[in-house]
Amino acid sequence: MPVVILAEKPDQGKKFATALAGKTPINKGGKYEFRSEIFGDTIVTWGIGHLVGLSLPDKYEWLPSKEKWDLMNVPFLPKEQELKYEVSKGKSQQFSVVKKCLENADMIIIATDPDREGENIAYNIFKLCKKSIFDKRIKRLWINSLVKSEIVKGFQNLREADETISFFKEANARQIADYLVGMNYTELFTLKLQEKGLAGIISLGRVQTPVNTLVVENDQAIKNFKSEKYKLIECETQDKKPKTIFRNSHEYFNMDELEIDTKKFGLDSASTGIIKSIEVAQKQTEPQKLFSLGGIQEYANTKWKYSSKKTNKVIQDLYDQGYLSYPRTDSELITTNEFEYLKNNLNRYKELLKLEISTPCLQPNKRFVNNDKVLEHYALIPTMEIPDLTKFKAEEKNIYEIIVKRACLMFAEPYKYENTKVVLDVNGYEFQASGNVPISLGWKQVDQNIEDQKEDNEDTMLPKFTEGEKLRIKVNFVEKVTKEPKRLTEGKLVGKTGLMAKLGLGTPATRSSIIDTLISREYIKIENTKVFPTPKGYLLWDLTKNKDLLIGKPENTAQWEKALNKIAKKQYTREEFLNNIYKYLDVTIYELKNSDFESIYLEKSKTQNIHEINGYTVEEKAKVFEISKSETGEKFVIFKNISNKIISMKIVEELLKNGRTKKAITGFKSKNNKKFSAVLVFDDSEYKVKMEFDNTPSSSSGAEKEFEIGEYSVKEKARVFEITEISSQEKFIVYKENSGKIITNAIIRDLLENGKTNKKITGFKSKTGKTYSAFLVFDKVSKRISKEF
Template sequence: MTTLILAEKYSQAQTYKKLFQHTEPKKGYINVKDPLFPNGAVITWGVGHLVELAPPQDYGEKYQYWKLENLPLLPSPNEFKMKLINETKDQFKIVKSLLEECHDIVIATDAGREGELIAYSILKMAKADHKPIKRMWANQMVESQLKNAFKNLREKEETYGYYIEAQTRQYSDWLVGMNASPLVSILINNMSLFKEWETFSLGRVQTPTLYMVYELDKKIDSFVSTPFFELHGIAETESGTFSVELKDKDRFSSKEELNNFLKSNGLSEGLNKGRIKSVSTDRKKQSAPSLYNLTNLQKEAHDKYGFTAKKVLSTLQTLYDNGYVTYPRTDSTHIGSEEFKDVLNCRSAVAETLDIDIQWSTDEPNKKYVDDNKVEEHSALMITSKTPDYGDLSNDQKIIYSLVAISNLRMFVGEYIYDQTKVTVSLKDVEFVASGKTDIELGWKSLNKFLVSSSKTKNKKGNEKQETKLPILFDKMPVDVTVKSHSGKTKPPQRMTESKLLQLMENPNVENESDKTILKKTSGIGTVATRADIIEKLKKIGYLTSEGGKLITTEKGKILCEVIEGTLLSNASMTANWERYLKEIHSGKASQDVFLTKINDYIKELIKTLPMKLEAKTNSFTRIKEEQLKKDTIGKCPNCGKPIIKKTLEYKKENKKVKNVFYGCTGYDSGCKFTLPEKFCEKTITTANIKKLLTKGITNEIKGFKGSKKEFSAKLKLTDKTTGKISFDFSK
């Protein structure tokens, strides 16, 4: 009887195929003849998930429609229904038939919670989970590691806890989503806040993630800028000049307060005589940064190259599938001693691939990077002995591969050594300060120049911020300081970026110390594997928008956040409690049934209390809609005087989705039909020119209109204020 090897996806199966002596590809599987499997084997695969939890309508006809009286829907663990994913039904049929024929099974999906869930969901749907099962667990998709993993298969019980943990999380997320989403959607739509029905999706991870962006947006929107005044100086000595700042960087609320400070200390704007009070220089050493886990790599690639979290993960996955890097969905920043040897053995080949010519400083492991006790499910991201043909990689792949590779190679290069100089300048009794930095040995920083350059980094030498180098200074040295005042206004906090949001998901702000500890141990809310998808989903369903790389809550997102404000759905503490239980369920110390019962109790309480909370939110919803309308308004309608906003109309034409973007009057429902097109003769009309049409009835000359034979320039003129009809004006 044959052994069935279940891979997670086709590319993974193709990698396994190369390990065995004789293989024969078939439709949906591969026949294997190899001494490792004397009775024969077949490799088959999923396409990621082949099976998913069934939607509410599969639990009864009444759940076809969202109604408050049908909530809650709370199936017990034994009552949850699974269904096949339509797009992959054909592959499931092949896998199922092979499972029926095989004698035993080797699970060879990705070595992690998600891989375990994918495998057992397929096996249970195919009713094959009663057969003998072993687990192939490999952290690297390279031949030597995979062969070793297939020769040393684990017992099913060693990794089954990951499946129970993942299944419990899957059930819990379903319960929250399938009850809270219809509840909130019905309540909001009953308040007639939108012209058409709006669906609101809620989730245990995505909703507190959204709320973190919303909280920052609220601070920014309510921020009141205040003026301030500062003192700076240019210090001049016989050995050179340098900039100084008032010690402690005191700010003054008015110019009068600043002038009083100067007067009371016998100083004035302009030239002042002083002396160097003190100069101290310390030699400092800095070791290389920690190795990357997925989240840290996503943050780095976003900050340096503007990559989205999703783009980093998908690029990293292609490198992993080709065997160039280790398992991507890792939350560890350490590797084991044996893995260190793997990196050591391939460092020269990797350096050659990246055209790095450098003298290695050490061959010994450093506890900061290599610690067997700190490697749990997976190691930090590593290069492998299989090096790519660098020229064949896409630019995105080159960027991600070089980041991972150089983070590994830094372990073998010396510390960055520099001198930090601090100087205090005394002007009578007032102290000004300056600091400078002098590189002694670049060490690991010398590798930074081999990173792929980008528009964000090309103007920074070695991708590093350059610090001031001070002239030669000594105590009691005379100095002339030209003091100048500087005025400014306080600025609101910076908008959220994906990098900052990933950091908050990894380390959420929670008040309870116990929750902080749990979230730290479990690496925050969500998992390294799901955070990118969570951010993408929040954008896709219209809760967040991205403007210039900044994440901003939309009107829809703000309304949802107002609704769930003060509930556990807005708080990362709920995830902390979940993760505490899930870890105990994994180890067998807690019960899945008890945990799901607590989830059910929370959902019942939410259904009971949320409608009453919404009654007090009417003013907040009105404010949000008014603020959004004000933000979206381009100008006043020449026909009726109501606001003109940019609109997008989506419809199907010849079975294809078509988007029509235009500027329309908000008085449409009252009968006003004024609209202006975003494009005219294939030329996009700028917002500035739309505003001119609304106020003056004519634009400046616009270049780039496309005629039947050539491009031409013209003004646009509003010829009908009722409908918004425009025409060309060729007058000079």
């Protein structure tokens, strides 16, 4: 009988089979069969992510109402041993292949992703196989890279399945808890609020609901903030260059206190001060740490405005291609093994990134390398596989390069500087100034990090001071205003220093999906990376807060997460954790069924997606804006995604009010993935949104513009449009002047998209000077423009 290797997804399975067979075997309908040097007869098969999941409640015969949601159905608490699992929709064919392979195996190797969820995926599949599967030898592949050499090395050094099964127990406990909490609270809240007239599903979750609380309470803190004025006292040198500001850190909110100190120290008339002390210290700052998943999410959100979901996809793609190590890691450390291969490939990485910096630190530094502290996965680093960066998408290039740069700078020298602190005494009242003088830039030559720029700004240069020196100064009483709390960004929620990490909400691998869920449930919205609650988010917060439900409290979910982590460490059992979940739900659901669901946010929640704009009623839905004209009731839609650009409500409002956007909108993408900009125009006769590129004749400066229109690439020159049919690369030109009429970009678009202008064009002139109008017609075969009257 063969050795059967269970991968998590098709691409992963193909890489395993290719590495073990020495070439890519033939895919025999969901599996590869071949002989390998390590195992002999070998089969590689795979899931398609989650092949098996928990069944919906309607699969339970004892449920009072299986046809529809009913308050009689809750609390829904099937015992753990009674929980039903089933093959995910649309995946039964692959499951049949996997099941047959596993049941006929001599030995099974779990080769799903090396994390909790990977374990859960494998063991959930096992649950729907014959029980005899657990009598077979089961091994575990645990690797951090999909590079061929690492795959082979991993299969040569398999772990026992018992070594990692505690990760399954944690993940499965989390899965069951999330299922029971979600099913019970969602059905109950939805039915209760439907009684109040609120349509749709009101989703609650063990992690998503407390994260919603964080977003609402941040918004509350901003809304309730009242600025206060206060004063600081500063001293400004009069003779020294560069001019120096000495500050006292005391903030005076009480003006009586300020007046007392001013008189006590004679600050209102002081004109001189004495340098009391000078402290000079040599300091250094080590290179930035390597990235964890949360670290790269936070960096990408701040630097490039990438959502955590987008960042996850990019790094997962780069991992699948073999260019990055395993992405779902919460570690910023590597072991000596990774340090050695990074050192051996350092010059290749530097050459790839064109990094011209000295990297003499070739011994492991505990800031980056610690064998004892790397438990499951090491930090996010490049593999030995060097890519062709010209083939990367912009976001792939950005993320790959910064990860490689961090790895390279680990070998660079620290940033060294001289820090000077000077204390100025004015009649017994002390002020302080400090500044840094760079000695050696080290790693900072190539990485002025985002966080550094925010915290340090530029190093302050100080003039030469001596102790006991008397200075002419001017005392300033500076009025300040307290600043309102900062609005949360997605990065500050899911990042390594974010609130979710600080409060222990979710895991690095699940945090971005939680944000995605809150957006799709319409509890929050994100605008330019900033996170705002919706009325529905406020409603959920209000109801869970007023009913004092633990599910709405971040600190409670954090306790649950701590308990789950103990399961993985074998310090707590899955059964103990789930018993607590069952007890909690049993008590709270009964109480909630008999309580009233009143809230001041209920009415606003009913209309949060409906807007009245210039005689139109606009309802925002998942993929479209559904619009009806108030006078006639005529209905139409504007798609949210136009040429890979997400259209906001602000843009829709502009279109309905003004008939067009004021400026060209950037970020559209053609079928060939080329970016372009366009003005959006709303045609109220056809109820369609169109693109307009230029309504005015081009300047005669000779500057060229390039853009794409459907299947054509257009290069605008001084006197002609040079057009290329993308599929055939056939070129032709259209003159910008036709019978005395200047042809604009908008006309060219009309011709290439529709073959004919929508309306007759005015302003043509005959040879005798008479003006006339005509349609322009484009013949796709001859590539000629003609007129039609």
